[in-house]
Amino acid sequence: MTPSRHDVLTIGQLAERSGLATSALRYYESLGLIHSTRTTGNQRRYPRTALRRIAFVRAAQQVGLSLDEARAALARLPEDRAPTTREWNAVAAAWQHRIDRQIAELQLMKAKLTGCIGCGCLSLTRCGLYNAGDRAAAAGPGARYLLTRDPDSGPEPGPAPGAEG
Amino acid sequence: MTPSRHDVLTIGQLAERSGLATSALRYYESLGLIHSTRTTGNQRRYPRTALRRIAFVRAAQQVGLSLDEARAALARLPEDRAPTTREWNAVAAAWQHRIDRQIAELQLMKAKLTGCIGCGCLSLTRCGLYNAGDRAAAAGPGARYLLTRDPDSGPEPGPAPGAEG
């Protein structure tokens, strides 16, 4: 079964089907998230499995993974076919832990807010919100993530300066 | 009651107490999130209420607000005293909606993952994950937020090109 013209997508077609801009797709390819072959005229041709990989990446982003982390996760799934239940199970389980943790954090935040409503506080010392930023403050430079990144992974080369109070 | 030396904080003291770097505090001040007076030697002196404002901002970030949005929210609270229950109530209620929405999205994602485990799919057309990125794809340029920003606010001047599939 050599791939016929319909088994393969131009970057424009892939963009339309995935909802991403062609620039984003080239960027993804530069990161190794998707792969393409080239025509004799040096144009990219993507296999249909690229759609699955993109879907995976977008889902990974929603779970809070960076593109680099998504690539690592993607490396544990087969390149050219849909993952088996077993393969998918391992990945999904890890994501569920992430999601659960994020949900737990949000619920904690919500509880703190409710407590604040009850006490009318934000009184500098007693308010639970006052200590809500502990983990976020420990993150490195760069744009801050909205929710806490994986707390028990990563080298964390640069400790936050002056954070010891 | 003129503010004595103990009612007022240097930027270094504020950094230590808030857990933020002095550079971050200057940045916050440049954005109007906190305010300071100056000594005769042109050094910043922050009122203790700055601590409360910073706590508020950090909490706002956890809820998913940008610093600009945090400033807008902060503008609805009094500058120089703790907010009353009524004042706080309005803000907290808005945040709770945000949090609830984020939790709902995460739970939806989790359900989709569970479904995927059950069906062993990612089969391009049937998988719920496949359509999980709809809203994220509609966002503009720049670093992507991990979770969906407020879907019904903001001018959104630049529609994502090629997002119509």
Place this chain on the structure above:
DNA sequence: CTCCGACTTCAAGCGCGCTTGAAGTCAAGC
């Protein structure tokens, strides 16, 4: 043949939330 649009590469830019560096000032201790 021309023309057009979809493709190519590469470098640079953007937006956010900061940090870093350079060059200078101020305040206290020896």
Place this chain on the structure above:
DNA sequence: GCTTGACTTCAAGCGCGCTTGAAGTCGGAG
């Protein structure tokens, strides 16, 4: 006086996830 360290301003840089622009190529229609 000198040193030290905390402060000042301003500009530039970083990391992520892309987009934008310039300059050129490919491939089919007329």
